[in-house]
Amino acid sequence: MGWLGVGRPVPPAPAAALWLGAFLLPLAAWSVLSYVPWLWHPQVLIADSGGSALSQDMRVERAVFAEAVAQARADGVAPPRGERVNPVFLPAPHAVAQALWTGFTTPPLRRGDPWLHESLLHSISVIAWGFLISAVIGVPLGILCGAIPTLSRLVEPFVDFIRYMPAPAFGALCVAVLGINDAPKVAIIVVGTLFQMVLVIANTTRQLDRALLEAAQTLGASDRRLLTRVVVPGILPNLYTDLRVLLGWAWTYLIVAELIGASSGISWYINQQGKYRAYENVFAGIIIIGLIGLITDQVLGWLGRSLFPWSGQQPSRPSRLAFAIVTFPLRLPWILVRRARSLPRASA
Amino acid sequence: MLRILTIAILALATLRAAEPLKIAYSDWPGWTAWEVAIQKGWIKEVGVDAEFIWMEYVPSMEAFQAGKVDAVTVTNGDQLVMASAGKDSRGILVHDYSNGNDMVIGRPGIASIKDLKGKKVAVEVGFVDHLLLLKALAANGMQESDVTLVNVPTNDMPQTLASGDVAAVCAWYPLSGQALTLVPGSKPLFSSKEAPGLIYDLTVVDPTSLAKRAADWQKLVALWPRIVAFIDDPKTHDEAVKIMAARVNVKPELYAQALPGTKLLDLAGMQKAFTPTARLDSILGSSQAADAFNLANKVYEAKLDPAKFLDGSFIQALK
Numbered sequence: 277m278g279w280l281g282v283g284r285p286v287p288p289a290p291a292a293a294l295w296l297g298a299f300l301l302p303l304a305a306w307s308v309l310s311y312v313p314w315l316w317h318p319q320v321l322i323a324d325s326g327g328s329a330l331s332q333d334m335r336v337e338r339a340v341f342a343e344a345v346a347q348a349r350a351d352g353v354a355p356p357r358g359e360r361v362n363p364v365f366l367p368a369p370h371a372v373a374q375a376l377w378t379g380f381t382t383p384p385l386r387r388g389d390p391w392l393h394e395s396l397l398h399s400i401s402v403i404a405w406g407f408l409i410s411a412v413i414g415v416p417l418g419i420l421c422g423a424i425p426t427l428s429r430l431v432e433p434f435v436d437f438i439r440y441m442p443a444p445a446f447g448a449l450c451v452a453v454l455g456i457n458d459a460p461k462v463a464i465i466v467v468g469t470l471f472q473m474v475l476v477i478a479n480t481t482r483q484l485d486r487a488l489l490e491a492a493q494t495l496g497a498s499d500r501r502l503l504t505r506v507v508v509p510g511i512l513p514n515l516y517t518d519l520r521v522l523l524g525w526a527w528t529y530l531i532v533a534e535l536i537g538a539s540s541g542i543s544w545y546i547n548q549q550g551k552y553r554a555y556e557n558v559f560a561g562i563i564i565i566g567l568i569g570l571i572t573d574q575v576l577g578w579l580g581r582s583l584f585p586w587s588g589q590q591p592s593r594p595s596r597l598a599f600a601i602v603t604f605p606l607r608l609p610w611i612l613v614r615r616a617r618s619l620p621r622a623s624a
Numbered sequence: 625m626l627r628i629l630t631i632a633i634l635a636l637a638t639l640r641a642a643e644p645l646k647i648a649y650s651d652w653p654g655w656t657a658w659e660v661a662i663q664k665g666w667i668k669e670v671g672v673d674a675e676f677i678w679m680e681y682v683p684s685m686e687a688f689q690a691g692k693v694d695a696v697t698v699t700n701g702d703q704l705v706m707a708s709a710g711k712d713s714r715g716i717l718v719h720d721y722s723n724g725n726d727m728v729i730g731r732p733g734i735a736s737i738k739d740l741k742g743k744k745v746a747v748e749v750g751f752v753d754h755l756l757l758l759k760a761l762a763a764n765g766m767q768e769s770d771v772t773l774v775n776v777p778t779n780d781m782p783q784t785l786a787s788g789d790v791a792a793v794c795a796w797y798p799l800s801g802q803a804l805t806l807v808p809g810s811k812p813l814f815s816s817k818e819a820p821g822l823i824y825d826l827t828v829v830d831p832t833s834l835a836k837r838a839a840d841w842q843k844l845v846a847l848w849p850r851i852v853a854f855i856d857d858p859k860t861h862d863e864a865v866k867i868m869a870a871r872v873n874v875k876p877e878l879y880a881q882a883l884p885g886t887k888l889l890d891l892a893g894m895q896k897a898f899t900p901t902a903r904l905d906s907i908l909g910s911s912q913a914a915d916a917f918n919l920a921n922k923v924y925e926a927k928l929d930p931a932k933f934l935d936g937s938f939i940q941a942l943k
């Protein structure tokens with residue numbers, strides 16, 4: 277246990293175990309709460325009302341149930357029977373797992389409606405478009421603001437003001453301008469992420485080691501070359517991490533974006549199931565979003581370690597190999613060009 | 625990209641051709657009933673090019689106010705609220721009225737509305753069930769000042785009743801049912817069944833579209849009695865429930881519970897509702913009550929003329 281303490285690095289094997297524990301511990305807590313009746317279970321689900329005023333399938337507080345039993349005894353009628361349960365808002369893990377499974381395997385109830393995985397893809401495309409548009413504007417603007425103090429003074433106060441405005445409140449305006457299909461949903465994601473992005477990236481840019489800038493200036497670099505050769509490469513690993521974090525924000529805005537205009541996607545599904553109190557489906561939807569977020573983030577993190585080996589975190593050998601395989605199609609034209617150039621010209 | 629492009633191209637293409645009528649509808653049994661005509665292919669059958677768009681209630685009103693759809697399904701009270709915000713519309717079709725789904729529910733020991741004198745009542749001030757409470761008090765010779773109002777969001781009514789801090793709560797389905805289940809011994813003191821017509825549910829149309837495409841709107845209105853007959857007929861009731869449940873994406877058994885507190889109107893019922901009276905048995909009377917209520921509760925400032933927003937000619941033309 278030499279790795280337990282402030283600043284002690286964790287060796288790979290315990291690290292993997294800790295990662296697993298991070299998920300298993302909450303799952304265990306949830307299971308215990310759900311399956312061990314005397315821990316919480318504040319309500320009683322009536323199985324048989326007996327001679328009492330309660331009715332079958334009613335969920336009542338335990339005290340109320342005890343009162344009804346005492347009353348029935350006093351009246352000389354059959355007491356009600358029931359079992360202790362949690363409130364309907366906290367479904368048990370197995371019910372959620374089952375809902376996850378049936379969610380993906382049952383065809384849509386309504387002819388022409390999307391399957392669950394199609395709804396998900398639709399949500400992902402809304403997120404992807406919103407985030408892409410944000411990044412196309414926000415990344416260059418953020419870098420420029422961070423690098424050029426004059427621009428920062430001109431742009432950042434207003435951006436700072438607007439980022440506190442609640443994006444969902446622009447829903448009606450987005451619909452009025454952009455119609456009722458996907459465009460207003462994408463716009464909500466853009467409004468929700470763009471302004472944060474500019475400030476976060478500007479700040480990251482300002483963190484760049486000034487010595488690097490000064491050295492390049494001493495060597496006579498122009499402003500343009502400073503930006504392209506020093507600032508951008510210098511902040512790239514941190515910029516990449518910023519975008520990873522900001523992508524998470526985009527998901528939080530999805531839940532409002534999908535409720536404006538024509539209803540669609542995973543968050544409409546969650547909302548609708550909640551309205552009719554099918555909480556196992558609600559939990560299934562939440563878990564799906566969490567899983568997508570986790571997987572995206574892990575993949576992006578791994579990509580980042582391979583893309584920016586100079587950022588300090590060395591990728592392991594198998595991960596370098598996987599990276600080479602994944603990026604092979606992208607590098608292929610480049611490799612071919614190089615090979616063609618280096619081949620000795622066939623002599624006639 | 626492809627998806628958005630195709631949507632954009634489709635949107636443009638439909639703009640060029642004769643546009644389909646766009647109707648935004650949302651999750652309330654009377655409006656979800658449109659789904660029967662959609663799924664049974666009746667809309668194509670009568671030769672109307674109409675696109676029904678499923679939305680959340682408030683966003684559907686926003687889309688209508690922004691002119692993105694030609695018609696929307698709303699309550700007669702909310703039609704007035706939209707009008708006060710500058711969006712003119714004509715109610716041409718009435719689907720139903722709330723028939724017991726809205727309730728004033730008393731805690732155990734409270735036997736009647738009269739028992740509420742001097743006690744606290746939880747209500748979402750300015751919403752329909754506030755109107756219901758006023759109606760309940762008036763029916764018992766009381767007024768608002770006889771009780772103490774506590775402003776609580778309708779979604780929290782079941783827990784509010786359970787807390788014991790108030791003597792009664794006002795809520796609509798499914799919250800009213802949940803409150804009754806959560807607090808054994810509690811009971812409905814007054815429900816919309818005793819004040820039928822307090823809330824009518826309409827399809828309202830943009831006046832320009834109505835003038836331009838009157839024949840198409842007439843055909844859609846003519847479908848409604850057929851839809852109601854299909855839902856009410858014991859032979860096809862289960863199929864209707866299945867179709868509607870699929871629209872809201874819940875199991876048919878669960879959805880069937882939402883249907884009884886809504887009184888779907890057949891042709892005679894609709895014609896009666898569109899015959900102007902000063903009472904709640906007509907939409908006009910109900911809208912006048914809603915207008916007075918909205919003014920009293922500062923939902924809007926200037927008095928409206930509800931008759932202007934109703935057009936019964938489409939219903940009256942049906943045989």
